[in-house]
Amino acid sequence: MMNQLQDVPTSVAFERISRLQGELQSGGMDGMLISQNIDLYYFTGSMQTGYAFVPAHGEPVFYVKRSVERAKQETGVTVKELGAFRQFRETLARDYPELFGSGQPLRIAADLDVLPAQTYLKLAELLAGPDGNVKLLDGSASIRKLRMIKSEMEVERIQAAAKAVDEALTESLNDLHEGMSELSWIARIEYELRIRGHIGLMRMRGYNQEIATGMLIAGAAAAMPSYFDGPAGGLGLGAASPQSVSRSLIRRNEPILLDIGCCIDGYIIDQTRTAVIGELPEKLAFAYQTSEAILREAEKRMIPGTVCSALYTHSLEQALSAGLSAHFMGYGADQAKFLGHGIGLEIDEWPVLAKGFDMPLQPGMVIAVEPKFTFPGQGVVGIENSYLITDESPRPLTRTKEELIKLP
Amino acid sequence: MMNQLQDVPTSVAFERISRLQGELQSGGMDGMLISQNIDLYYFTGSMQTGYAFVPAHGEPVFYVKRSVERAKQETGVTVKELGAFRQFRETLARDYPELFGSGQPLRIAADLDVLPAQTYLKLAELLAGPDGNVKLLDGSASIRKLRMIKSEMEVERIQAAAKAVDEALTESLNDLHEGMSELSWIARIEYELRIRGHIGLMRMRGYNQEIATGMLIAGAAAAMPSYFDGPAGGLGLGAASPQSVSRSLIRRNEPILLDIGCCIDGYIIDQTRTAVIGELPEKLAFAYQTSEAILREAEKRMIPGTVCSALYTHSLEQALSAGLSAHFMGYGADQAKFLGHGIGLEIDEWPVLAKGFDMPLQPGMVIAVEPKFTFPGQGVVGIENSYLITDESPRPLTRTKEELIKLP
Incomplete structure (x- = not known):
């Protein structure tokens, strides 16, 4: 034995x-x-x-x-x-x-x-x-x-997962091209994640929720609403898997949402970047900038004592000021009502940055913050970083460079 | 939209x-x-x-x-x-x-x-x-x-999944070599499954059970007992994922269990083949032959009216006659007490070929039959086919050629 x-x-x-x-x-x-x-x-x-x-x-x-x-x-x-x-x-x-x-x-x-x-x-x-x-x-x-309060060992494991996602993304971005299907594109990244120790799926506590590695979704297919308890849905592979990647082809000048994670040695990272082959339509580019601005503002407020729901409320106000409130965290009736969520052994841990979640932030919490904007028929843009709450400013655990990834 | x-x-x-x-x-x-x-x-x-x-x-x-x-x-x-x-x-x-x-x-x-x-x-x-x-x-x-009784449309979807697994296995077998880790090997096959439409994981109804694509496990690592509700466990990637593939390297003259499936358009296939680089030890080769013999005997009996538990009992008797009862469906205290299980939208559907499951077989049931033998420190051998119960003999849905796969 x-x-x-x-x-x-x-x-x-x-x-x-x-x-x-x-x-x-x-x-x-x-x-x-x-x-x-x-x-x-x-x-x-x-x-x-x-x-x-x-x-x-x-x-x-x-x-x-x-x-x-x-x-x-x-x-x-x-x-x-x-x-x-x-x-x-x-x-x-x-x-x-x-x-x-x-x-x-x-x-x-x-x-x-x-x-x-x-x-x-x-x-x-x-x-x-x-x-x-x-x-x-x-x-x-x-x-x-x-489970909400992580030890240093747990944070190290989340960082190891963040490193794997960063490497897998960097390794695969060279292969992303116009006309590639969302499915082929996720298969490529999942290979890179798997060889780095991803267990093949991410654990979710929520009933009926499932996720292998995330959503690499583009254009109109990305903007499809779904049952999935997150801001982005995705067309999926049919009614029997109605979220995340589809067989749709990735086209020029549409946003490609790279919302991925992995689970290594039990711990999960969750991050999002937005890419485009060519140029984003002006409104979507503005929405992407707004998602970055919301993240910057959240970073300033993510200190011990800040109430979780207040972070969500403030992000709603920013989306409203930008004239984008109908597109924030999903569109219309299918909007998700949160800005971020705890991560750790599961991807849907506490705390939740949501209305009604009135707990104050505490050192040791690890939170994925994911401002996103959905445009039906056009796509989803946004950004997501994960942070450790400390006594001072939040420590970013996500490693991937922050920018709108532009491919020729 | x-x-x-x-x-x-x-x-x-x-x-x-x-x-x-x-x-x-x-x-x-x-x-x-x-x-x-x-x-x-x-x-x-x-x-x-x-x-x-x-x-x-x-x-x-x-x-x-x-x-x-x-x-x-x-x-x-x-x-x-x-x-x-x-x-x-x-x-x-x-x-x-x-x-x-x-x-x-x-x-x-x-x-x-x-x-x-x-x-x-x-x-x-x-x-x-x-x-x-x-x-x-x-x-x-x-x-x-x-849900136990499948329609022709459901059977066709299971067959489509069986075709994808067969293709993925054929495509990847060329890459299997001595010194490769179980993890690298499953990453390779999962890529092939994913581009063919696998949704990234297989659904299980059982509490706490999870499976991405199966178990490609070899030698001593394969023979590790696990919580997983099946005959083979696997060392896994650590205590936070204590089943299926590990980082162990695949060696010569040890059994490589290829227990894989996928979920396409909602439906699952589950199949097992055994491979070896070189030659199996004599006792394990005999156990593999016994697993084939048990499958042949089950095929003869899988007709409407046969009681599910009787199929399990008979397989136990065959294992006993072969002097292998301690190794059948796991080893010692960790033996699984069944021979097969229904498949469909989930991998753990009814019926179960197990003691106490006294339902007679009916046309339309789809059952994965998986006689396997575990040898601690040495590995797991076995075979698994999925069948549709018909009015006459069972229709095999698995496409992959049946044989001990020998690689030089």
Whole structure:
């Protein structure tokens, strides 16, 4: 058997667990069951299938269904076999007699924003027991809050992903030419990303959301609205994949949106540049400049204490002043209502720079800011950088040169 | 605005909806709320974000959050704006007064095997109303049963995906050489798959499961156990992606498992071949022959009426007779307990050739059969073909030549 190194040092896993325990204690929870692969990886260092139980006080146990052997190599948290699911309450009562063996009412949190309802219902019934004294409650906000603040190691991984995207883009830009399909163009970049360690897809927490590497979309096809929870949609490859790249050909004098990312060693980068073969129409060139201006203004305000929603509101005002509010972050009824989003292990992390998201910025947050403008029939222009919030001005993690990329 | 062709003809969508209504009626359900992108696509032809409501009797409505405009282009089912989620019960009462306006107890099904618990809880509370007379129940088995039987159009799409995989494999095999990393090798094939229309990932229904294109894994790295719900695991790219390809180098005289697929126009193919640069060790060559023998025997039995679990049981007996039962479908505690699985829009469809899955085979099912043997420290060998169950013998959909691929 090969040795699998621990990817998250045991001390880091236990520090994260300790912070989770703080959240549980202040929320009046007796413990948390963690089920999602990404959450499991964050708190234990292993994403083998199973449930990690973190009591509000005391030692956690990772109950693994498969692979127990591999989980033991990957995590310093105690690993036990999950065994028969219908016995899980008895298993917990054996390991945590002061909780599950006590008969007292318990409040157990779980990552209910991702756990499927069918499993939730089985688990809730099973844990409730004959007296119905154990309640399974939503604790996903605690997890999202903790994961929002990145450690230096996490920032380094995001930077490594940013380096890979920059290299892949530089390597492939030479091949971009008029008449090339969006599909051929993304295949080229995805090859460069993959050989640099991209796992082949990016994780999204949102239900029904999926993304392999991003959107390399151009002209009218780029401006198609879509279900995708972002400012740009894309025609896609048919109704069964109605977003991102299509078989449309890239033409002269239309914007080419290069909104790409990758996931390396678990961590994601997300960035956007705009390119054109020839010249952008005047209005679109102005919109591109406005997206840069919005980014500059956001950079000034992205300091600890600034409220997330205020960044979005201010960007809306800038778009309005520029006479472009109908085109900002999508067009008309299909406008996305945000300016940026947290990134990390998933591409849709907290915080969100959106109306109603009234949390103040804190050092350690990593946020992709992506002002974009959509022109139906013509295309999408914009820019996206990712930043680490620090005590002073935000540290840019994106490496790619900022400019409208003009090809002859 | 560009025109997006309907991908699922309106008549096909309504025929599927009508079969779902038959299921609802026989299950004593008053209607079904469909929420998952793939289920929405199957029944409406559109996977825009929202809920499709299918009453047990009468006309369905697709309530769309985003993009309404695009949904209208993609489906012949009536599209309405979802509007404010907290008003959804009133919206349903307006459109279905004989159901939600009547005050009578209702049983509403939903795809609870995939709907996140957090959304389920909100939806269940919202629909229940002040009297609590509306119950939200799990109807996912009905959907899985219906989707299990493929139409000729669906089979053609699976065949198109099979053709793309065959071409991509043929095109890339020339580049496979000793000392190449698994990662470089999959990047090469993924490029070929992508330019042929692969959407970049394959959909899986199972919680926490993910797959971009499959596993091109070799030697000891291939034999690493993993959480992935399949017979082969793979070392992967670290604990944050602990399955499939790794950075390990492919060496002489070790098995190279080529377990790949793609998703084109929504439909998936899944196939496996085994290759070797040089010669396989004798025991592994024998195991490969045994996997072919198991497949031959399964082909004889894959006729309507054969019980799915019996196919698995018989394959276990063959593995036992060959003295290879400890290596069959994984090794030791990490063995997968199945021989094959349905494929279609998702890679983990029904039926499953597994213990306890006692459904008889029916014409129209499409099943990937994948006998494999794992040898820790040495590798994984096996073969996988996909078949359409017909009234007579199964029709192979996989095109790639069957043989142990030997490279000099």
